[in-house]
Amino acid sequence: MSSKTKSYNRRKFLKVSTAAGGGLCIGFSFLSSCSSDSHFKEIVRLEKPEIWSELNGFIQIGENGITTIMSPNPEIGQNIKTAMPMIITEELDVDWDKVIVQQAPLNTAIYKRQLAGGSQSIRQGWNDLRQAGASARKMILDAASIEWGVPFEELRTEKGIVYHEKSERSEHYGKFADMAGQLEIPDNVNLKDPKDFSIIGKGKANVDGIAIVTGEPIFGMDYMEEGAKIAMIEHAPGFGQTLTSFNKDEIKSMPGIIDVFELNTDFYPKDSWIANPFKLNSLIAIVGESTWQVMQAKKAIKAEWSYQTEGENTEEHWLALDNLLQNESNVQRKDGDPVTAFKEAAQVIAREYTAPFLPHNTMAPMNFFADVNQERARLMGPIQTPEITANLLADILELPKEKVEVGMTRMGGGFGRRLYGNWVFESAMISKKINSPIKLIYTREDDMTGGVYRPAYKVRYRAALNELNELVGFEVKGAGIHGGPVFSNRFPAGTVDNYQAENLTLESTIATGAWRAPRSNFIAGAEQSFLDELAEIMGKDPIEFRLELFERAIDRPIGESNDYDPKRYAGVLKLVKEKSGWGEKMDGIFRGVSAYYCHNSYVAQVLDIIMDDGNPRIKKVWCAVDCGIVINPLGAKNQIEGGIVDGIGHAMFGKINFTNGKPDSKNFNSYQMIRSTDAPLEIETFFVENGENPTGLGEPTLPPIMGALANALYKATGKRIYDQPFSENIQELG
Amino acid sequence: MASYSLKINGKTRKIDVDENTPLLWVLRDELDLKGTKYGCGIALCGACTVHLNGKAIRSCSVPVKNVDGEITTIEGLGEGGLHPVQQAWIEHDVAQCGYCQPGQIMSASALLKNNPNPTDKEIEQGMQGNICRCGTYTRIKEAVKTASTKL
Numbered sequence: 001m002s003s004k005t006k007s008y009n010r011r012k013f014l015k016v017s018t019a020a021g022g023g024l025c026i027g028f029s030f031l032s033s034c035s036s037d038s039h040f041k042e043i044v045r046l047e048k049p050e051i052w053s054e055l056n057g058f059i060q061i062g063e064n065g066i067t068t069i070m071s072p073n074p075e076i077g078q079n080i081k082t083a084m085p086m087i088i089t090e091e092l093d094v095d096w097d098k099v100i101v102q103q104a105p106l107n108t109a110i111y112k113r114q115l116a117g118g119s120q121s122i123r124q125g126w127n128d129l130r131q132a133g134a135s136a137r138k139m140i141l142d143a144a145s146i147e148w149g150v151p152f153e154e155l156r157t158e159k160g161i162v163y164h165e166k167s168e169r170s171e172h173y174g175k176f177a178d179m180a181g182q183l184e185i186p187d188n189v190n191l192k193d194p195k196d197f198s199i200i201g202k203g204k205a206n207v208d209g210i211a212i213v214t215g216e217p218i219f220g221m222d223y224m225e226e227g228a229k230i231a232m233i234e235h236a237p238g239f240g241q242t243l244t245s246f247n248k249d250e251i252k253s254m255p256g257i258i259d260v261f262e263l264n265t266d267f268y269p270k271d272s273w274i275a276n277p278f279k280l281n282s283l284i285a286i287v288g289e290s291t292w293q294v295m296q297a298k299k300a301i302k303a304e305w306s307y308q309t310e311g312e313n314t315e316e317h318w319l320a321l322d323n324l325l326q327n328e329s330n331v332q333r334k335d336g337d338p339v340t341a342f343k344e345a346a347q348v349i350a351r352e353y354t355a356p357f358l359p360h361n362t363m364a365p366m367n368f369f370a371d372v373n374q375e376r377a378r379l380m381g382p383i384q385t386p387e388i389t390a391n392l393l394a395d396i397l398e399l400p401k402e403k404v405e406v407g408m409t410r411m412g413g414g415f416g417r418r419l420y421g422n423w424v425f426e427s428a429m430i431s432k433k434i435n436s437p438i439k440l441i442y443t444r445e446d447d448m449t450g451g452v453y454r455p456a457y458k459v460r461y462r463a464a465l466n467e468l469n470e471l472v473g474f475e476v477k478g479a480g481i482h483g484g485p486v487f488s489n490r491f492p493a494g495t496v497d498n499y500q501a502e503n504l505t506l507e508s509t510i511a512t513g514a515w516r517a518p519r520s521n522f523i524a525g526a527e528q529s530f531l532d533e534l535a536e537i538m539g540k541d542p543i544e545f546r547l548e549l550f551e552r553a554i555d556r557p558i559g560e561s562n563d564y565d566p567k568r569y570a571g572v573l574k575l576v577k578e579k580s581g582w583g584e585k586m587d588g589i590f591r592g593v594s595a596y597y598c599h600n601s602y603v604a605q606v607l608d609i610i611m612d613d614g615n616p617r618i619k620k621v622w623c624a625v626d627c628g629i630v631i632n633p634l635g636a637k638n639q640i641e642g643g644i645v646d647g648i649g650h651a652m653f654g655k656i657n658f659t660n661g662k663p664d665s666k667n668f669n670s671y672q673m674i675r676s677t678d679a680p681l682e683i684e685t686f687f688v689e690n691g692e693n694p695t696g697l698g699e700p701t702l703p704p705i706m707g708a709l710a711n712a713l714y715k716a717t718g719k720r721i722y723d724q725p726f727s728e729n730i731q732e733l734g
Numbered sequence: 735m736a737s738y739s740l741k742i743n744g745k746t747r748k749i750d751v752d753e754n755t756p757l758l759w760v761l762r763d764e765l766d767l768k769g770t771k772y773g774c775g776i777a778l779c780g781a782c783t784v785h786l787n788g789k790a791i792r793s794c795s796v797p798v799k800n801v802d803g804e805i806t807t808i809e810g811l812g813e814g815g816l817h818p819v820q821q822a823w824i825e826h827d828v829a830q831c832g833y834c835q836p837g838q839i840m841s842a843s844a845l846l847k848n849n850p851n852p853t854d855k856e857i858e859q860g861m862q863g864n865i866c867r868c869g870t871y872t873r874i875k876e877a878v879k880t881a882s883t884k885l
Contacts, residue, residue: 076831077831077868078830079830086862116820171792203827205824206829208829209823209824209827209829210816212832212836213816213820213823213829213836213839213865214769214808214809214820214834215767215769215808215809216769217768218832219833221771221833222768255752290764291759292752292754292755292756292759292763293752295775297764311777326845361867362831363771363773363831364771364772364831364833367770368799410832411831412831412832412833412834413831413868426761444776444779548822622878636869638830639830640830640868641869642868642870644869645871645872650804650867667774667775667778668776668778668779668865669776674861674869674871675863675864675865675871676857676858676859676864676875679869679875682767682872683872
């Protein structure tokens with residue numbers, strides 16, 4: 001535990017049920033009291049504790065032993081609200097069925113990295129969460145030792161009960177919680193031996209599962225306060241445009257409309273990575289009594305927008321990216337002498353791959369509650385970066401940081417879009433302007449057209465083979481909007497004597513940013529397609545070819561900054577090879593393979609296609625994963641499956657083009673998302689068991705599936721596909 | 735503005751709204767039934783699915799003036815407990831972010847009412863109006879199959 005945690009002001013307190021929503025008020029701010037958790041309600045109905053003692057920022061124990069665990073990080077569907085408390089519960093050694101999980105408030109003095117991004121919550125939380133549980137358990141034991149007058153060493157715990165065998169005494173933690181809460185929080189407490197884990201590694205159902213399936217109001221979209229108004233925005237139809245005029249008086253006179261005004265986006269914060277993508281110049285804000293009335297007013301807006309900068313077109317992006325690849329250079333890594341290797345090669349294989357811009361399309365469009373006045377700001381809603389957002393809000397509202405509260409709700413999807421809270425700042429400015437609490441809601445059209453898109457990318461791979469059919473040279477050169485896609489130290493860097501990686505950037509007025517597994521979400525598919533074709537040209541089995549390269553990286557790695565472990569990489573590939581029965585003859589099944597490492601986890605996949613009435617259909621995906629210790633296998637498998645389905649969907653159908661800076665798609669009538677009829681019939685997951693510290697799963701299975709899919713489609717159709725979305729190219733094959 | 739008396743989840747609810755207000759916003763804004771979600775507003779994502787006389791409808795695209803019959807929302811589906819479809823969703827731990835799931839469950843329960851023993855293909859086709867960006871489709875299919883054995 002950090003010293004900050006040690007000085008945390010702990011309390012003994014009464015909890016009382018609130019009338020609305022079934023949540024509890026627990027003495028933090030209003031923000032933490034809003035979760036309504038059915039799992040929690042079930043426990044409370046049975047054994048409702050009134051007096052609680054706080055052992056540290058994560059743990060409160062009721063007088064009857066019921067335990068509340070604070071889940072620190074934002075929940076976007078990655079299921080850390082179940083997994084993180086499981087880690088604490090394991091070390092605290094209480095019964096999971098008597099644990100209440102609550103979303104913690106934003107307080108990075110206690111909870112450190114309260115951010116959902118980069119698949120890092122479990123990896124970076126692992127140690128602190130274990131220590132939080134273990135130190136609280138030690139405090140309970142210290143209190144029991146004092147209370148019973150017996151040596152600490154003679155005590156043991158099991159499922160929330162302290163045992164002293166010699167005196168045949170046992171009591172639940174609740175009996176000692178008051179005293180334990182007054183003890184000093186110990187540092188560096190011994191942790192369990194992983195072989196003794198009884199919660200970690202056992203599948204636990206989503207703690208919000210019942211709340212979700214019964215429609216409880218747990219999402220940001222559902223959060224509302226009495227007297228708050230509904231706000232919507234109308235942003236420029238195109239990037240580069242600014243507002244000239246609009247029919248303000250007409251809109252303001254419409255039923256239920258309270259105010260309508262232009263909002264110049266100068267208030268967007270600057271000089272922060274979460275603010276970098278904000279590129280829309282001006283907005284119209286509409287505030288009214290009901291969502292439908294505000295929507296009607298929004299539809300009635302007749303606005304003139306003029307181009308402040310030229311509107312960009314997708315076709316020009318492709319030409320510009322191509323121009324960069326042809327004429328510019330930005331070498332990020334060079335091993336050996338690639339120029340000579342390619343000059344002297346017996347055979348050079350060169351291929352190019354592209355993928356278009358993608359919107360995030362979280363199922364819940366952007367939304368936030370804001371109540372801002374001259375003295376303070378209270379905000380509540382779905383945001384992946386609550387800490388940075390709260391700090392930036394304090395800056396732009398010119399309020400002291402302690403006067404800005406940002407509360408976290410469950411999110412209707414994140415995928416990177418909710419890292420960049422432009423709409424949060426908008427909600428604050430609208431509330432401040434009209435001096436009333438408001439709920440800002442984006443329509444789907446606002447969401448899809450005012451996005452922070454996955455950049456369009458193009459990459460060129462070249463491989464040099466010598467006369468012995470050996471891979472002696474490898475080049476990767478990529479270009480993308482606001483940043484190239486290449487990771488210069490990733491595989492196959494380190495496996496080829498003569499290697500070069502280049503990355504080029506095209507500046508643009510289109511906003512781009514992180515989208516589930518940034519850069520990997522394109523480059524993995526391209527790389528794994530290229531390696532597949534290379535293996536075929538070399539006459540090798542695609543898995544054996546990759547394993548040979550990993551062997552090379554294990555025995556005689558080139559360079560020192562390779563950012564992967566070739567043994568673990570080979571491990572997942574061997575596992576999926578074995579489980580899928582790779583190499584066996586299977587009539588009517590067309591198989592593709594891929595392997596990729598990103599976000600600290602290793603993934604290998606085999607994808608099987610069958611022809612169904614002449615159309616390719618994914619029969620099964622076999623997925624091997626090395627994410628170290630698996631905290632919650634049930635949730636982990638769900639993440640793995642989700643990444644696979646999401647990756648297949650976007651590789652097959654995802655595309656948003658721009659004409660004069662305007663996105664061509666605005667809603668699901670012109671943008672195709674994967675649906676049930678295109679999902680794999682089956683997905684089976686296998687974990688490598690190696691006891692390594694755990695790593696995340698929100699992103700790593702999405703990137704490689706694009707390669708496995710492309711490789712299987714090649715087997716099914718006889719044609720390689722180089723450009724996403726694949727569905728358009730399959731159709732072209734006729 | 736016009737007055738309406740709607741039968742929702744077995745109770746009669748009176749509201750005073752513009753006649754063109756979609757049922758979705760009546761449920762969410764006027765009646766505080768927020769389990770029914772807004773996703774696209776054009777009946778293409780399924781997040782707003784409710785039952786009208788037992789049949790699945792997209793509440794975002796049905797004006798309140800056209801509502802004729804009994805409405806069931808996700809809050810009323812289990813009639814005080816959990817409907818077998820909701821139980822199956824828990825059993826298969828279907829949800830990730832969870833936002834689309836009330837709509838998925840309302841579509842699934844209507845599907846099973848009409849066809850108690852659907853084939854895999856019938857499930858896929860019956861559920862294709864509901865989008866899930868988290869990608870839970872394989873679990874949804876398994877959950878529907880489980881629920882079909884318990885209805």
